[in-house]
Amino acid sequence: MTLVTLGTIEQALAYSSILSFLAIGISLLYKTTKVPNFAHASFATAGAYSVYSISTILGLNPYIALIVAFSSVVLMAVLLFIVLEPLRRRKASTQMLMIATLAYDILMYGVLNVFADTIQALFKIPSRTVTLMRFDFTIAGLRGVLVVSLILLSLSAIILYLILNRTYIGICLRASMENQALAESIGINTRVTLLISWIIAGGLAGLGGGILTIWTQIDPSIGMLLIPSMFCASILGGLEEIYGAIIGGFLLGFVEIIGIEVLARSVGTWVTPYRPAIPLIILFTTLLLCPKGLVGPLREAIRKSWRRG
Amino acid sequence: MLEVESLNSGYGKLHILQDVCLKCEKGEIVALLGPNGAGKSTFFNSIMGLADVFSGSVRLDGEELVGLSTHKIARKGVGYAMQLQGVFADLTTEENLKASAKMAGINYEEVLPEILDYFPDLRRFLKRKALTLSGGERQMLTLSISLIRSPKVLLLDEPTAGLSPLYSTKIIRAIAQINKSRGLSIVLAEQNVRKALEIAHRVYLLVSGRIIFEGTPSDLSSREDLMKLYLGGESK
Numbered sequence: 001m002t003l004v005t006l007g008t009i010e011q012a013l014a015y016s017s018i019l020s021f022l023a024i025g026i027s028l029l030y031k032t033t034k035v036p037n038f039a040h041a042s043f044a045t046a047g048a049y050s051v052y053s054i055s056t057i058l059g060l061n062p063y064i065a066l067i068v069a070f071s072s073v074v075l076m077a078v079l080l081f082i083v084l085e086p087l088r089r090r091k092a093s094t095q096m097l098m099i100a101t102l103a104y105d106i107l108m109y110g111v112l113n114v115f116a117d118t119i120q121a122l123f124k125i126p127s128r129t130v131t132l133m134r135f136d137f138t139i140a141g142l143r144g145v146l147v148v149s150l151i152l153l154s155l156s157a158i159i160l161y162l163i164l165n166r167t168y169i170g171i172c173l174r175a176s177m178e179n180q181a182l183a184e185s186i187g188i189n190t191r192v193t194l195l196i197s198w199i200i201a202g203g204l205a206g207l208g209g210g211i212l213t214i215w216t217q218i219d220p221s222i223g224m225l226l227i228p229s230m231f232c233a234s235i236l237g238g239l240e241e242i243y244g245a246i247i248g249g250f251l252l253g254f255v256e257i258i259g260i261e262v263l264a265r266s267v268g269t270w271v272t273p274y275r276p277a278i279p280l281i282i283l284f285t286t287l288l289l290c291p292k293g294l295v296g297p298l299r300e301a302i303r304k305s306w307r308r309g
Numbered sequence: 310m311l312e313v314e315s316l317n318s319g320y321g322k323l324h325i326l327q328d329v330c331l332k333c334e335k336g337e338i339v340a341l342l343g344p345n346g347a348g349k350s351t352f353f354n355s356i357m358g359l360a361d362v363f364s365g366s367v368r369l370d371g372e373e374l375v376g377l378s379t380h381k382i383a384r385k386g387v388g389y390a391m392q393l394q395g396v397f398a399d400l401t402t403e404e405n406l407k408a409s410a411k412m413a414g415i416n417y418e419e420v421l422p423e424i425l426d427y428f429p430d431l432r433r434f435l436k437r438k439a440l441t442l443s444g445g446e447r448q449m450l451t452l453s454i455s456l457i458r459s460p461k462v463l464l465l466d467e468p469t470a471g472l473s474p475l476y477s478t479k480i481i482r483a484i485a486q487i488n489k490s491r492g493l494s495i496v497l498a499e500q501n502v503r504k505a506l507e508i509a510h511r512v513y514l515l516v517s518g519r520i521i522f523e524g525t526p527s528d529l530s531s532r533e534d535l536m537k538l539y540l541g542g543e544s545k
Contacts (some may be wrong), residue, residue: 185379
């Protein structure tokens with residue numbers, strides 16, 4: 001009996017891409033601000049609803065609507081940056097800033113619920129447990145969302161790499177991530193570099209959320225359901241390792257999708273609702289056994305051997 | 310040039326510097342000496358806006374710096390070489406220098422040869438990440454990062470801390486050479502009293518957050534009481 005079908009692998013790839021989009025943002029923001037951003041849940045949901053509402057109301061192709069998702073979540077992220085900045089200036093603790101992101105997330109959850117109800121009332125369209133899967137296309141028997149998400153993720157990673165390593169803005173961004181006081185003392189305005197981090201993280205979360213609408217059913221609570229997986233992917237990749245987040249996203253995506261499929265076939269389908277336990281178990285295990293994630297220690301080992309050499 | 314008057318500063322509720330006054334004229338090397346925990350780093354952090362200034366003033370060419378954000382103070386022409394953590398370890402040597410030059414609006418390619426004249430060893434490390442450099446090499450990079458911005462005044466916080474005697478001598482010589490060739494004003498906090506007194510024009514002694522002596526290096530050397538109590542008994 002084949003435990004894993006091609007369809008399951010397709011699902012795992014698409015889900016892993018979505019997780020990677022979201023985990024990159026969490027890692028980038030953590031590296032820059034040292035604050036775990038709980039509002040990433042709302043960012044993903046906002047991206048999903050941007051694509052859903054634009055495509056359903058205006059009849060726009062959902063893949064083109066991803067541009068709207070990117071832009072709208074960038075605005076949300078900038079708004080959160082504006083909220084957090086006075087706290088940061090007053091030297092608020094990491095815990096305080098983390099709670100502020102959680103408060104913003106709860107507020108946005110309410111706003112997104114109101115938004116869902118409003119579009120339903122105004123445009124007579126369903127707005128809960130909805131999907132745009134029917135608008136998807138196929139290439140060589142593969143779902144379009146799989147191909148597009150992988151291409152977009154690869155492009156995003158390459159562009160991010162080029163920005164961070166080949167531009168002055170990127171060098172300043174990396175400098176600020178490492179040591180804000182030193183960055184300021186050489187004339188870098190860290191407020192601007194922080195803002196750039198929020199823009200990038202927000203935009204990527206918007207894309208991830210937008211793709212989510214084409215891949216599966218969405219609801220205003222979809223972000224909250226995904227938050228353990230987002231953080232797990234990020235921590236698995238090393239939390240401060242931006243590209244490690246992609247590795248973490250794919251590791252977790254595959255374990256989650258294939259794991260539950262294998263369990264369902266071998267133990268029984270009753271196990272399926274317990275899928276959210278998988279990222280939580282991996283999260284706890286990683287924090288207990290390898291708190292720096294998988295990519296961090298590997299990089300350290302390479303560095304040490306390089307120094308010895 | 311740099312004038313600090315009645316500076317009271319610290320971190321949060323912790324009051325460290327009390328009524329500190331210091332002047333550094335153009336082309337002068339001013340040594341700020343004192344035992345560990347005297348407040349030397351806090352003094353620099355206060356000038357750079359990295360510590361809380363409770364009262365007093367810091368002026369550069371008559372322009373008030375207190376209240377400005379750190380990056381604005383840096384852009385006004387204050388270079389700061391932090392103690393031990395003055396480089397971005399994850400950036401290459403070249404990226405460290407490029408970022409600093411760019412932020413000062415200076416063409417990196419144009420000024421690099423001059424920096425390499427002061428620190429020729431850096432040429433070999435331009436493409437290497439700063440975390441792979443030795444302590445001495447990192448310190449050279451720290452100084453270069455501050456210097457490449459062509460500051461009006463350079464604040465050096467214990468540039469020889471943790472270095473071998475060979476590197477310490479190299480760094481102190483380079484500081485003297487930079488001061489001479491560029492006419493750059495330098496405020497130098499240094500644990501190595503003998504070396505600092507060799508190159509300084511004037512000296513301040515900071516103890517428990519207060520300036521207790523101001524004068525020339527020879528004045529300080531003749532004060533055996535201060536030298537013994539606070540500076541480990543070293544004298545010329």
